[in-house]
Structures are given as structure tokens and as C-alpha cells.
Amino acid sequence: MDAATLRECFLHRFRHEPVVEDGHVPGRTLTPAAVLVPLVPRDDGLHVLLTRRTDHLHHHPGQISFPGGRVEDTDVSAVMTALRETEEEIGLDPDRVELLGELPDYCTGTGFRVSPVVGLVHPPFALELDTFEVAEAFEVPLAFLMDPDNHQRHRMEYQGRMREYWAMPWGDYFIWGATAGILVSLYRFLRG
Numbered sequence: 001m002d003a004a005t006l007r008e009c010f011l012h013r014f015r016h017e018p019v020v021e022d023g024h025v026p027g028r029t030l031t032p033a034a035v036l037v038p039l040v041p042r043d044d045g046l047h048v049l050l051t052r053r054t055d056h057l058h059h060h061p062g063q064i065s066f067p068g069g070r071v072e073d074t075d076v077s078a079v080m081t082a083l084r085e086t087e088e089e090i091g092l093d094p095d096r097v098e099l100l101g102e103l104p105d106y107c108t109g110t111g112f113r114v115s116p117v118v119g120l121v122h123p124p125f126a127l128e129l130d131t132f133e134v135a136e137a138f139e140v141p142l143a144f145l146m147d148p149d150n151h152q153r154h155r156m157e158y159q160g161r162m163r164e165y166w167a168m169p170w171g172d173y174f175i176w177g178a179t180a181g182i183l184v185s186l187y188r189f190l191r192g
Contacts, residue, residue: 001142001190003041003120009190010101010118019185020107030113034081035068037103037118037186038092040139047139048183049121050175051090054135062135064175066116066182067092078102078115090137091128096121103185108178109163116182140170146187151180 038049055062067086075081079102083094103116127137144150145168152167154176166180175183 001046001146003039003046006039006046006120006190007100009192013189013192019104019181028111030107031111032071032078032081032115033069033112034071034075034078034085034115034117035066035182036082036086036097037066037116037182038086038097038121039118039142040121040123042123042139044141046142048142048145049090049137049139050173050179051129051137052135052173054131054133063177063179064173065179067134068114070112079117082115082117089130089134091130092121092125096125098122103182103189106178106182106185112178114178114182116185118186138173140173140175144168144170145175145183146190148187151184151187 040047040049050064051067053063053065067089068082069085069089071078071081075084079099083097086092087094097119100118100120103118106114106116108114129137150168152169153164154167155162155164157163165177166184167174167176168180168183169175
């Protein structure tokens with residue numbers, strides 16, 4: 001898939017109902033959040049820019065994630081939250097991002113309602129990581145992440161019950177949970 005095809009998909013397809021992660025409690029008040037799903041056009045195709053969170057953080061230490069975070073009172077939209085958080089976490093200038101659209105909200109078992117904002121990040125760009133929050137930033141080929149053969153279902157016991165979650169191991173990285181779930185949502189959206 002190339003950037004032009006991706007643009008067409010977002011022009012002609014509609015969002016679906018929110019995606020609910022296993023472990024989400026219906027009726028529970030969710031904290032609004034937003035992430036940027038940054039897609040980078042490279043010579044060998046589109047890549048997804050991901051981060052690895054630092055190990056000392058209270059929420060999701062060491063996990064692979066999209067840049068993003070909680071909606072603040074001054075944020076007027078999910079797009080604003082995603083771009084603000086991305087700039088704070090990895091220093092990506094919002095002017096480098098071509099916004100394409102949003103995927104369905106993703107409701108997590110940990111109490112967040114995440115709005116995934118999809119955008120093309122046009123090179124060249126420089127990143128400046130907030131080393132308190134982000135241990136590293138790296139790219140994964142979109143073709144790998146959109147191949148259903150790489151979508152795995154895992155199970156683990158959490159708070160006394162078995163929960164299932166998506167995972168997409170890539171090299172030394174274990175992409176799982178909400179990040180993998182949002183990537184599966186992107187796959188379903190692009191598949192139409």
C-alpha cells in the first residue's frame with residue numbers, strides 16, 4: 001500500500017463502532033485519550049513509527065506504543081491531543097503530519113477510550129525524544145503489520161481472570177495490547 005491508496009481509503013470509508021478490548025467493563029467511566037498512528041512513506045513502502053516507553057513509568061512501562069496520551073482540558077479535539085502529545089513525547093513537528101482521518105475509538109481494559117488519529121509523516125524529520133517517557137522510537141514496515149499471518153491472539157491471567165489480547169512480535173519488539181489492537185483495527189479498516 002502506498003500513500004495515495006491510503007488517502008483514498010480515508011476519503012471513501014467510514015468509521016465503525018468503537019473497538020472494545022477484552023477486559024473492558026461496560027458502563028465504566030473511561031478516560032479520554034488520543035494517539036497518533038504515524039505512517040512514514042519510505043522508498044520500500046509505508047512504515048509505522050512506534051515508541052518504546054521507559055521502564056520506570058507507572059502506566060505501561062517498557063511497552064511499545066503510539067505517541068499520545070490523555071486529553072487535556074485545553075484540547076479541542078482528539079487530533080489536537082494526538083499532535084500535542086506526539087510533539088511532547090518525540091519532538092515531531094505537527095507541520096510534518098498530513099492528517100488522514102480517525103479509526104474507531106479503542107476502549108481498553110485499563111480504563112481508557114483512545115481515539116487513534118492516522119497521519120502521514122513526511123520525511124525528512126528529526127525526532128527529539130522526551131527521555132523521561134520514551135526510551136526509543138523505531139519504524140516497522142506497514143506491510144508486516146497488515147499481514148494477518150502476523151496477528152496473534154495471546155491469553156494471560158489478569159486480576160483473577162483470563163484475558164485475550166492481540167500481539168504482533170517483530171524482531172526484538174513485542175507489540176501487544178492496545179497498540180496491536182489499534183493496528184488490527186487499521187487492518188480491518190483498510191481491508192474494507
